Ligand code: PEP
């Protein structure tokens with residue numbers, strides 16, 4: 496994927512006093528007292544540079560608390576005056592942007608429910624034309640990196656160059672221990688495409704509860720995320736939104752003290768050892784690719800052989816044997832059952848595609864039909880043997 500976004504480096508407009516750089520504050524602004532006392536607690540923590548609070552809350556059901564609205568912006572102005580913290584709010588409509596800019600909010604953010612909708616993002620981008628304000632873009636609800644990038648591009652086209660992406664996890668149909676599955680590969684891909692873009696993690700919305708905040712924050716740092724957004728409430732038990740995932744300022748301090756900051760690169764001795772291990776990996780990967788190519792050549796042979804003998808066999812026993820045998824072998828060598836199954840499933844899928852291609856090839860007459868992307872009719876359970884040709 497090719498894309499270019501003009502980005503001003505984070506350190507040029509938000510220098511960190513202490514690492515990791517933290518944006519913290521309540522899910523929602525609820526009262527002036529709640530906002531100010533939370534901010535007072537946070538201002539004592541050197542890593543916290545920005546105070547967050549939702550003023551307009553996108554809620555699932557209309558009868559829920561939908562935020563205090565405009566009056567919350569005056570409380571945020573007080574936070575800034577009294578603590579020196581920068582302030583940020585979520586904006587979902589052009590009207591929100593205008594109000595926030597009028598009240599001197601320092602940074603805006605687009606929430607996961609807004610980013611999924613290019614119409615909303617475009618409207619917000621248009622009203623931001625010419626404004627020199629930083630904007631943070633949360634990942635969309637669904638795991639679609641393109642729509643996340645699209646939102647960053649729309650803002651950039653309006654001249655917004657102080658951009659941060661916020662990874663808050665994804666709605667996922669499978670049950671996971673998280674409220675929103677982190678799918679770390681997606682923010683990592685975003686960082687790979689835009690190395691100059693800062694990506695923060697929002698462990699509060701990923702976890703949905705407080706018990707997993709520390710390991711999830713640690714993982715974010717170990718994966719070189721550039722900062723954290725964490726929900727903090729002076730009395731989490733009374734919070735009107737996201738009650739289960741908020742912590743107190745003291746708990747945030749404890750959490751941050753518990754994080755281990757690792758170096759991105761080390762001493763010469765360390766780098767040499769790492770280089771040695773990496774070249775071993777390179778060699779093994781080369782062998783792995785070679786073995787896969789060999790396996791596929793044999794798959795093609797089997798296809799041709801079956802075709803020549805006009806045989807189509809549903810080899811239930813064979814596939815069950817492969818799974819059983821390879822999983823056992825892998826487990827004995829310390830690999831997880833899930834990993835081997837996933838790997839076999841991928842190899843099997845490609846094998847089927849190649850055999851289908853060989854079997855359907857009309858020699859000398861028509862060109863080979865394109866193989867289908869997925870030969871499984873519904874889902875791709877590795878145990879589905881109906882289409883097994885191997
Ligand atoms: C929030 O930050 O409180 C919020 C609503 O987040 P998200 O858009 O990630 O759900």
Ligand code: MN
Pocket residue numbers: 522523726736737
């Ligand atoms: Mn929240």
